[in-house]
Amino acid sequence: MSExxxxxxxxxxxxxxxxxxxxxxxxxLYALLIALAIVFALPLYVMAANSLKPLEExxxxxxxxxxxAWTVEPWLSAWSTAQIGVQPTGLRPxxxxxxxxxVPAVLLSTLIGSLNGYILTQFRFRGSHVLFAAMLFSVxxxxxxxxxxxxxTLGILGLAGTIKGLVLVHVVYGIGFTTLFFxxxxxxxxxxxxxxxxMDGAKFFGVLWRILLPNSAPIxxxxxxxxxxxxxxxxxxxxxxxxxxxxxxxxxxxxxxxSSTGVKEYNVHFAGAFIAAIPTLVVYLVxxxxxxxxxMAGSVKG
Amino acid sequence: MKAGLLPKLLFSPSVVVIMIxxxxxxxxxxxxxxxxxxxxxxxxxxxxxxxxxxxNLDNWWVSVRNLGTFAGLYIIIAxxxxxxxxxxxxxxxxxxxxxxxxxLYPMAVSFIVTGTAWKWLLDPGVGLERSLHLxxxxxxxFSWIKDSDMAIYxxxxxxxxxxxxxxxxxxxxxxxxxxSEQVNAARVDGARPWQIYLxxxxxxxxxxxxxxxxxxxxxxIKSYDLVIALTNGGPGRSTWLPSVFMYQYSFTRNxxxxxxxxxxxxxxxxxxxxxxxxxxxxxxxKHV
Numbered sequence: 001m002s003e004x005x006x007x008x009x010x011x012x013x014x015x016x017x018x019x020x021x022x023x024x025x026x027x028x029l030y031a032l033l034i035a036l037a038i039v040f041a042l043p044l045y046v047m048a049a050n051s052l053k054p055l056e057e058x059x060x061x062x063x064x065x066x067x068x069a070w071t072v073e074p075w076l077s078a079w080s081t082a083q084i085g086v087q088p089t090g091l092r093p094x095x096x097x098x099x100x101x102x103v104p105a106v107l108l109s110t111l112i113g114s115l116n117g118y119i120l121t122q123f124r125f126r127g128s129h130v131l132f133a134a135m136l137f138s139v140x141x142x143x144x145x146x147x148x149x150x151x152x153t154l155g156i157l158g159l160a161g162t163i164k165g166l167v168l169v170h171v172v173y174g175i176g177f178t179t180l181f182f183x184x185x186x187x188x189x190x191x192x193x194x195x196x197x198x199m200d201g202a203k204f205f206g207v208l209w210r211i212l213l214p215n216s217a218p219i220x221x222x223x224x225x226x227x228x229x230x231x232x233x234x235x236x237x238x239x240x241x242x243x244x245x246x247x248x249x250x251x252x253x254x255x256x257x258x259s260s261t262g263v264k265e266y267n268v269h270f271a272g273a274f275i276a277a278i279p280t281l282v283v284y285l286v287x288x289x290x291x292x293x294x295x296m297a298g299s300v301k302g
Numbered sequence: 303m304k305a306g307l308l309p310k311l312l313f314s315p316s317v318v319v320i321m322i323x324x325x326x327x328x329x330x331x332x333x334x335x336x337x338x339x340x341x342x343x344x345x346x347x348x349x350x351x352x353x354x355x356x357x358n359l360d361n362w363w364v365s366v367r368n369l370g371t372f373a374g375l376y377i378i379i380a381x382x383x384x385x386x387x388x389x390x391x392x393x394x395x396x397x398x399x400x401x402x403x404x405x406l407y408p409m410a411v412s413f414i415v416t417g418t419a420w421k422w423l424l425d426p427g428v429g430l431e432r433s434l435h436l437x438x439x440x441x442x443x444f445s446w447i448k449d450s451d452m453a454i455y456x457x458x459x460x461x462x463x464x465x466x467x468x469x470x471x472x473x474x475x476x477x478x479x480x481x482s483e484q485v486n487a488a489r490v491d492g493a494r495p496w497q498i499y500l501x502x503x504x505x506x507x508x509x510x511x512x513x514x515x516x517x518x519x520x521x522x523i524k525s526y527d528l529v530i531a532l533t534n535g536g537p538g539r540s541t542w543l544p545s546v547f548m549y550q551y552s553f554t555r556n557x558x559x560x561x562x563x564x565x566x567x568x569x570x571x572x573x574x575x576x577x578x579x580x581x582x583x584x585x586x587x588k589h590v
Contacts, residue, residue, distance in 0.1 A: 033390055037404045040467065043419040044407070050422075063423070064433045112316060119313045123305035131317055133584065138324040140576045142524045144548045144565035148334060148558060149327040152343060172323045175316050204308050233412035235527035240553070250414040254531055257418050266422055273418040277411040284410035288403055292471055295409065 051075060051271035058266045074267035078275055082268050084252050085244055085259070091272055094252035098232055100163050101248055105170035106227040112171070113178020113223060114216065118208050120179070121186040122194060132183065139176040146173075147240055154241055161243035169241060170231045177230075178223050181297055185219040186212060218290070225287055226294035229280050249276050328569065335563035341556040352559035362564065364539055365547040368454050372543065373522035375458045381514055383462065384469025385507075389499060391470065392477050402474075406467035413464065417531020420460040421447070450540035453533055457541055460532055461525065469514050476510035477503065516579045520572050544568050 050058055051074050053067040061068075080090035120132055150169060151160070159165030189212065197211045238248040247255070253276045257269045284291050338348045356362050387405060391398060408416065423429045426445035434442040446452035480503055488498050526545035533541040535550075542550075544564055552561025 029390065029393055029395065033395065033401055036387065036390075037401055040405050040408065040463065043416070043423060043463070046423055047419050058428060062433045062436045063429055115312055116316050119305070119309045123303055123309045125305035125310060131313075133580070134325070135316070135320055136580060137576070138320055140520055140572055140580075141324065141328070142520075142545070142565065142568045142572055144524075144526075144545055145331050145569045146323065146327040147548075147565070148343060148552060148562060149330040150323065153323075172319055175320065176324075179316065198303070204306075229410060233414075235412065235414055235530070239530075240549075250412050250527070253418065254414050257421070257531070258534055266428060269418055269422065273415045277415045280410045280412070281407065284407060285403070288399075288406075291410065292406065295468055295471065296475060 047270045047274050047277075050267055051078075051274050053267050055263075055265055055267050074265070074271040075275070077265070078256070078268045078271035082256055082265070082272065084247070084255050087244070091249060091252055091256070091275055094247050094249045095275065097163060097242075097246055097252075098249040101166045101170065102228060102231045105167045105174065105231050106224055108167075108171045109174035109178045109227055110220065110223050112175055113180075113182045114213070114220070115208070116175070116179040117182025117184075117186045118212055120183045121189070122207070132179070135176045135179050137176075138173070139180065143173065143236055147236075151240060160241065161246055163246050165241055166237060166246065166248065169237050170234070173237075174227055174231070177226065181219055181223045181226070181294075182216075184297065185216065189215070218293075221287065221290045222294040222297060225283055225290050226297075228283060229291070229294075232280050331562045332566055335559055335566050337559055339558040339562070341558065343558060348559070352557075352563040355557070356560050356563045356567075359560070361539060361542065361550075362544075362547055365542040365544045368541060369523065369543050371454050372457055372461070372525070373519060375455070376461050376522050377515060377518045379458065379462050380466045380469050380518055381511070383466040384514065385473050385504075387466065387470040388473035388477055391474055402467075402471070405470055408464045409468045411464075413525075413527035414531045416460055416464050417528050420456070420463070421532050424456050424459070447533065448537060450537045453537060453541045457525075457529055457532055461522075461528055464528075465518065465521065469518070472510055472514050473507065476507045480506050512579065516575055519575045523568060523571050523575075 046063055049066055050063060052070050052072065053061075054069055054071055054073070057068060078091055079095075080092050081088050082090045084091065084094065116135075120128055154160045154162075154165045154169075157165070157168075159168060193211055194207055197207050202210060233250060234248070235250045235254070238251040239254075242248060242251060253272050256272050333345075334343055335352050336347055336349060337344055338346045338351070391401060395401065424444070424447040426432065426443075426448060429444075431442060431444045434444075447456045484502050485498055488502055493501070524545060525543055526549070529535060529541050529543055529546055535542045535546045545568065548561050548564045548568065550561075551557045551564065555561075
């Protein structure tokens with residue numbers, strides 16, 4: 001609770017003529033908040049409710065209604081039999097692809113970020129400010145500007161259309177973020193700890209390993225969550241650099257929803273969208289505080 | 303401590319990668335925009351031909367106008383809603399964490415998921431329109447997503463839904479960081495709560511407004527996934543954005559030089575918003 005708010009509410013309390021007015025205001029406030037919460041929750045509810053209905057019920061019924069005849073058929077179809085492109089594989093192989101892309105990309109970019117953050121904050125060298133600024137700006141660029149040369153590079157490296165290629169791309173364009181996170185965290189790290197460890201003879205890796213990393217749990221969690229969410233949800237690189245065998249889940253989902261000819265299986269689309277959302281939603285629910293902290297750290301970039 | 307060989311050595315791969323894959327590629331794309339590249343990149347220079355072609359393309363101006371409409375509304379609505387929500391959340395409410403979680407969860411899901419959900423919600427055949435008809439409101443009509451003059455507003459709706467919780471979190475952090483002395487004084491002088499917000503608190507949130515603007519503006523310029531999932535640029539080309547234009551011309555219409563030129567202009571637009579912000583932030587950081 002904020003102190004200002006307490007004061008404002010006190011001021012309101014003092015001004016109100018009759019004591020009945022206050023509950024009325026509070027009731028309006030909660031009514032408004034609950035209404036807004038319902039609006040925000042609506043798409044998630046619609047996805048969930050309609051992913052558990054037979055198609056007939058959506059076409060003849062109300063999208064807002066709960067299912068009459070509950071069924072998990074759409075989920076099974078989205079997961080293992082729905083048509084993605086030309087093959088009836090469901091989203092399963094692409095779910096796996098996304099994990100195969102996300103896990104190494106998150107680990108590598110976080111590792112590199114911590115090393116860079118350490119070097120940028122604990123050592124002085126010429127050009128470090130300019131180099132950091134260059135990394136910082138790279139976080140903002142529209143990726144369209146690197147798409148054509150990167151496609152060419154992946155082709156030359158023999159990584160076009162592969163999982164490895166996408167891992168590489170996500171690591172490369174994740175370094176800016178992870179370096180920023182760790183640099184800002186280590187910049188606020190108490191210098192005496194590092195100095196005394198050095199006095200005790202700790203070398204480069206000693207300081208990182210024994211002093212900084214054991215105290216880095218919060219920023220590691222923030223960085224891992226941030227990178228996981230971003231890479232899992234990424235679409236443009238996935239759409240540009242993958243082929244049928246290496247589609248990430250977002251590309252496969254879009255393919256499922258937008259390329260279907262004939263009957264539109266809304267229930268399967270909703271189930272597919274839910275499947276794609278589950279991993280990041282779980283991360284969000286389990287670690288909400290760190291998720292928000294990552295957003296804030298990513299937004300206050302100086 | 304002055305850096306020895308080891309730190310420099312370990313830092314250099316990142317520097318090399320960024321210099322090549324960010325700045326090198328930017329220069330390559332700029333170069334491509336001055337060539338005759340069509341399906342594949344070539345090095346044959348053609349001056350500003352691609353830019354001439356670009357500014358004479360109707361598709362480009364449709365994309366730019368759409369971006370103007372989309373970005374303008376998206377930024378204003380998301381900021382207003384974010385600030386409003388933050389003020390509501392700041393009223394000593396119960397279950398604040400729960401409300402915050404509900405308002406912020408859209409940030410955790412992919413734009414492709416958001417696009418899919420809203421695509422069917424806004425579809426007159428199965429979505430909101432039909433639901434209200436079934437509830438008895440027969441005359442209710444909401445078919446923007448099928449209307450080429452209105453479809454861009456559907457993109458605004460979905461984008462606002464996705465990000466305004468985040469803007470709220472930014473403003474809430476700002477509200478909670480305000481010095482309470484002035485507020486106290488105003489209260490003693492008998493100011494009403496809304497006056498306190500309007501005259502004292504909101505003017506102190508300048509930095510949050512700037513950050514939120516920069517984030518929303520550069521998100522708008524880069525928006526691609528949401529449009530693809532929600533409308534796939536349609537009906538027709540009525541929801542094309544420069545990002546869609548770039549992809550189309552570079553990879554499906556075999557006019558890579560024009561695609562490259564459009565991405566150069568996108569980068570320019572982002573730089574125009576972001577560079578002054580970063581410079582001022584870094585200057586601030588130096589003074590602290």
